[in-house]
Each structure stands twice: as structure tokens, then as C-alpha cells.
Amino acid sequence: MNCHTFFVRGLLAASCLMPVATRAQEATQLPPVDVSTQNAADQISSAPLSGRKLTRDDLRRRQAGSSDTADLLRAIPGVSVNTGGGFSAMPVVRGLSEQRLKILIDGRPIDVACPNDMNSPLSYTDPQLVQSIRVVPGVSPVSMGGDNIGGVINVESAPPRFATGPTMLVTGELSAFYRSNGDGFGGAATITLASEQLSATYTGAYTQSAQYDGGGDRGRVRSTEFEKTDQALALAWQNEAGLFTLKGGYHFSPYEGFANQAMDMVSNRSWFLNAGYAGEFDWGSAKLTADYRDTDHEMNFLDDKLPGAMPMNTQVHTFSTSLKVDVPISSRDTLRGGAEYHHQWLDDFWPAVPGSMMMGPNDYINVNAAHRDRVGVFGEWEAHWSDRLSSVAGVRLDRVSMNTGPVQPYSTGMMNMADAMAAAAFNAADRRKRDSNWSASLLVSYAPTESLALELGYAHKARSPNIYERYSWGRGAMASRMIGWYGDGNGYVGNLGLKPERADTVSAAIELTGANQKWSLRASPYYTHVDDYIDAVFVQNITGMMGAPTPWVQLRFANQKAELYGMDVSGRLQLLKGAGDDGTHMTLALSYLHGQNLDDGGPLYHQMPLDLKLGLEHRRGKLEAGMDLEWVARKKRVDATRNEPVTSAYALVNLRLAYRLSGVRLSVEAANLFDKAYDLPLGGVSLGDYKATALLRPVPGRGRSINLGLATAF
């Protein structure tokens, strides 16, 4: 459409909207200027084409099916999850796992606070309360965050809402669900009261589930029960100076079973306070955040892993503050700069067990008041060369400093000799670490026509090892098996000599769109080379009492070289078009990934096999119906070093139906309709079952579940 036509049409539209006063010689009405958040070129720094977003509508459709936010992210091509507990799965983006990602909740990072990563960042979110989730893979602009090589996941709560008149705004959303498999149920409420300047939003969610049954003949999957509650109060005040926000919240989980860990979570308490300021000025904009989080985490055994006791406690305090400034220096160029300070303090100790020969008489001090501090600064230049061509380039420096205090084993007796010697060596070593990590990113977005958009990106990213990777020291079989977030039963030993991972990624994204958006197809190939990739090398076989063999090995974290490449494809085809949003369309998502350890020549650990998802969605008036088909290939590329199990190919079918009745959305879903028996490719091994049955198997996926959902907004 040429500019003149657009102007005239816009003018007509504006004239229709505006009641026309007939006074002569008054203000001339110009058509609206549209500031779109949909155009990829416009959004290059906040929503590049290679990234994807789940909206509230997407989440509402699926929230009855899972209480695990990470699990819902699997809808995005290129995202898979390493199984955790019922709400603690760890996302993997293009083969790079959670520790390599920057996961932000409302823009704030949440630190590791468990040697098994049981309270992963997304475990503090409930799908019913999340407004949107954006996933940007490895070429993310440096302004989105440092200390990651795999990309950024940003979970956003609803932004503060204000009344647009003198009447107080009262709005909110209520939801509830029930899942037949595991008798899971829960609910959530969001309530906002707001005037034009003040806004208060309460959010609360509760969820619980018993153990689920695997598909077909897999039977009960032990250690999969959970319960948790999340509550928060968000206050916002907008005034002449800008927007001020303050949000505090509390999370409590009294238990969460872990099918693939030796331990279970028996208590997790966390509270936080986030403060923020956002202001728009004549020269640009500024955002300031400051936040504090305190977490008390306890592990022990739930019923399936009894008898016995082995308390393990972790305490973490984190404090972050950041400043980001955007300065538009011309209509084409914007300069962006920022600084960030992040402090993590972590204490991890395992209290002595009275009467135990092995676990006493002293407490086992796993990590003694470690800290990991990071100061980051970045500069970025965003340029919009035309309506169709834009670029963003940035450089970032993150300086990470870490240290920890001396440690101690349960005892220095014969049973703990390996730990005692390791502790002595660890205490004698220099544990202070300093890393200066440079990152850079360049993205170019080009949309030559309405039906074609292209994006090219390159990034060099670096991240320092986390506290457990560097400071886990136990060499005894049991102590080392308590470390690790892989769900494989193996023992992991930290490495003081670890260097930061450094990754170079090139990525492209191409999107083709048909006339009237009847179809669209997006393909995004990528290649990542990682220097000093933190993998694990064999130390010894782990033996049981009296030297009996076990299925486990002890491994040490080590820097190696790795490469990952693959392609994500997604598409959408309109089959029927009705009035408004009515219609029928088909969706496609395909992820191919190849991860290789270049040092040992074997496949990287926990790499998702080929994954194809097809969907059919139909909407007519108040009725929504959908069918999903997911096919996952056999996982035969496995990491021999870690005894990774092969998993078979499988296909799952889900059916969904929803109806709106008097403002209430009622939904019913049959997940895994045919009760297909399958093993989770990234599920690890089922240790809860192993303890009870002495049979070792991969963690089975959930069998058929009828999920009922209820949601209403007011």
C-alpha cells in the first residue's frame, strides 16, 4: 500500500473514530500513528524473530494439563525439558540446559539453591498466573542478560493495570483444574484493584498431585507427588516521575517427589521483594530494579525412598540491582547501556544423623557460605535503517567472583575416608575465582516484502561455572551421588579448575507468510561451538557395600569442546476461515538437534531426539476444539560416559475441547488419549522405582489423563 493510500484510509478511519465537532478553524485531525509490537524488525531488541513467545491465551489453553511452567514451554520448537519433580523441570533450549540459560522471572534472575536443582527458577511460577513467556535462544541481544550461553527465558507476570477514569478498576481472573492421572488439582486467583495512579494486584495459586501412572503397562511412577503454593502482592504507582513498582511474594512447597533423584524435596520456602522504577524522559528511558530473595530448601526421603533419613539443607540469599538506559539519538539510532550487580550467597550442609555410623557424628558441610557475585556492564546500538531493515549490536562484560569457606565430612573414619581426604585437599586449595567474561551479539533483521522476513545473528557468549560445578568436593560414593541435576543416579565431583564456557553461535531465521496470513512457515537453523563446555569425565565406578557393583559411575566436571547444530521449524495453515476469530487451522512444529562432544567424539548428554508436533485447532463462536499429535524419534545418540539410557520412539495424541458459558471457560482435555507407554527421552532413570523394586528403568511418561479446567475473568 503506498503512503498516500494509507494516509487516506487512516484518515477515514480516524474520522470515523472521532466525533467530529463542527467548529471551524480548530485542530486538524491526523490519522493515528501505529506503534506496533508485532513487527519483527521493530522489535529486534526485545523480540527477535528467532525467539518465541507464549501468551496468556496459549497458557490458558494448556494450564489444566500441567503445573510445570517448563513443561508448557515444550510447545515452542527447540525447547525441551529435563525432568525434575512435578513442577521443577529444567528447560533446555537448542540442546543447552538450564544452567546455561538466563531464566528471568519478571526480569529478575533466580539462583540455583539445591545440589539437584530441585527448586529451579521456573518452579516459582504457576502456569495459571503467568502472563507471558518469551524464549530467545543463544543469539539474544546482550541487553537481555549476561552469564549465559544458551539464551534467555523471561517469564512475565501481568503488567500493572490502572483505571482509565475516576471509577476504581476491579479486575481479575480465577481458574481451577483437576487431572485424573495422579488426582491433581489446584486453583489460582488474580485480583487487581486500581485507581488511575495506584494499582494493587494479588496473585495466589495452590496445586497438589499424587503420583501419576505411566502409560500402558508402566504402572505407578513413584516419587512423583507434589504440593505447593505461591502468593504475591504487587503494588504500582504511576505519577509524574514514572512508574514505581514493589512486589513481594512467598512460595512454599511441603513436598515434591523426584522420580529420578536419590533425594526428594521435603520443604522449600522462599520469599522475595522486588522493587522497580521505569521512567520515560525527554532524552530516553530508564529502568532501575532492585530485588532480594531468600530461600530455605530441605531434602530428605519421602515414603518411596524410606526407610532411612539423610537431611540436606540449602540456604540462599540473593540480591540484584540493575539499571538500563535507552537513549534514542536519532529516529534511526538508539543507544542502550546498562549495569547490573548480582550477589548470591549459598550455604549447603547435611546435618548428622543420630545413630548413623556413616552420616555422623559431624554435619557434612557441602558448601560453606559460598558467594558468587557478578558485575555486568553492556552497551548496545540499535538501528532501524528503514521500515524493513534493522540491526542491534552490543558488547557486554560480566565479571564474576566466587569464593567459599572450608568444608568438612561427616567424619574422618574409615567409612568416610574418601570424603575426608577430599575435604583436606579442598580446604588447602585456593578457592577464590575471578572470571572476566566478554559477550557480544549482532542481529540483523530484514523484511524485504510483507511475506518474507529474515534474521541473521551471531553471538559470542560466556558463562561462569555455578557454585556446585566449582565447589562440590565429596569423593565418597554417597556424597558425590548427592550432586547433580541430571537425574541419572551418577556421582558428580566439582572442579576448582573449571573455566567459563564460551560459545559462538550463528543463527538464521526465515519467515514466509502467505496472502492474508493464510499460511506461514518459519525455519531457524543454528550452529553453536562451545569452548570449555562443562561436561563430565569418568573418575571411577561406584560400588556398593562390600564392593558390590552398581549401575552408577562417579564423574568429575571438566571443560571440553562441544558443538550443537540443528533447525527449528514451525508453521501454520488456515483451513477454514469464519467470522472474527472463528476458523480452523493446522500447526506444525519440528525440532532437529545434534549435539557432539568434540573431545571424546560422543554425543552430548540429554539431547532431545527429533520431535514433530502437529496440531489441529478449530474455533467457532464459544467452542474451541483441538487435537495435538506429537511424535518423538528413538533416542539412540546417548552419552556413554554417563550410561545414558536409550529411549524408544513414541507418538502421543491429545484432544482438547473448551466452551465459554456466561464468561466461564470450561475445558476438558484427554492427554495421551491412547495411554501410550513411553519413556521420557530426557527423564533420566527412575530411582524412586529402583529403590522399591530394584529394577532400573527410564522415567516413564504420564499415561492417559483427563484434565478438567475452569477459568473466568472479570
Added chain:
Amino acid sequence: MCADARLATAATTLLLHAAAIGAALAWVGSSVAPQASKQAGMPVFALYRPVPARAEASGQPHARETQSAAAMHPAGQAHALPPQAPSPAPAAGASLPLPQRPEAESAPFAAPGGAAAIASDGPSDGEATRYSQDLWRHIAARRPHGVQGRGTTLLTFRIDKDGALLAAKVVGSSGDYNLDRIALRTLRQSAPFPAPPAALASDRLEFTMPVNFH
């Protein structure tokens, strides 16, 4: 030693942040002081309390106005928006001028005057329309990028015979003050505008324009 260094780093970071924000606030705060503009007619980025668009038809005074409101609405004009002197400002930000709360309601986006000028008869209508197109294109080409948020801000502004921006203000808030400011900043940074045709009377150089964030 290590704790000290950490504390010092944290304190320095916070101080730097506070200083930057303070400076920004002070700078903007000073820019709304009720003094005459250094360059006559130059717009000043206004800190204001926006009022929903529906306020306009109520006839209530609701200036979220720069110091040049008077220039924008000559006295005696039926729809003039009376300038409101900023109240004494002991501190930047909190005590900036607040408009009266609108009491009545009307349709959204009610602009002062509506689309009268383009549609009206007159010897210079062709020129006026062409100039409006040029003006709109000029501003649209400078729209901001990467803005998060949804809403519509209605702006009104006045330019002089050379295309310089005399005054600009928000007459309909999106409900999000920061979005309103972005809209106003976009307009201000688009200036100067193409010079209007000489035949266009100066009292026809006032415009309203919605900015849709979506």
C-alpha cells in the same frame, strides 16, 4: 576483606544508579519549571498527569500542559484549554501540576475540534490536505521502536509557519503515563516539521493525532 569488597561494589553500584536516576529526575524536573522557554516557542517535554481522553468533551479544564499552552490556545477560542500554572514545586516529580479530575464522560478520543479542518471548504483545502499528509508521514517515519505496552494516546500540538513545534500535550491518556510520554517524545523529536505552505493560516496549524500502541 572479601565481604568489604562486595559491600563496596554493591554500594557503588547502587549509588551510581541513584545518582543517574536523580540526575535524570532533576533534569526533567527543572525543564518543567514555569519559566519562559529559552527559545521562544520551543516545546518542553511535559511532566503531567494525563487524563483519560473522555475528559475533553466535559469542558473541564484539564491542562497537562507545557508553559506554552497559552500560545496554543488563543484566549477567547471556544475550546481553549486554559493554561494551568504549575503549582510551586518543592521537589521534582511529586508536586508537578495536576489537572482537575474530569467529571463527565463522553466518547473516547474526543479531540478538540475533530477533523474539521481537512474536511472544511476553503481555497487552501488542497494544500492543507497535502500538508497534513506530509506532516503525518514525517511523524510516522519517526515512530518509536520496540515499545512494550498497549493503549492509545491522543496528542494535540501546534506548529509555527516555519514548521517548528510551538507546543504539544496529551489530551487523551492511554492510561499508562509512560506510553503517553513516549508519544509526546516521539512528536517532540520529530520536530522541526516540514514548513507549512505560506497560504495556510497560522490558526490552522494546530493538529491532533492519536498514537496507537499495540
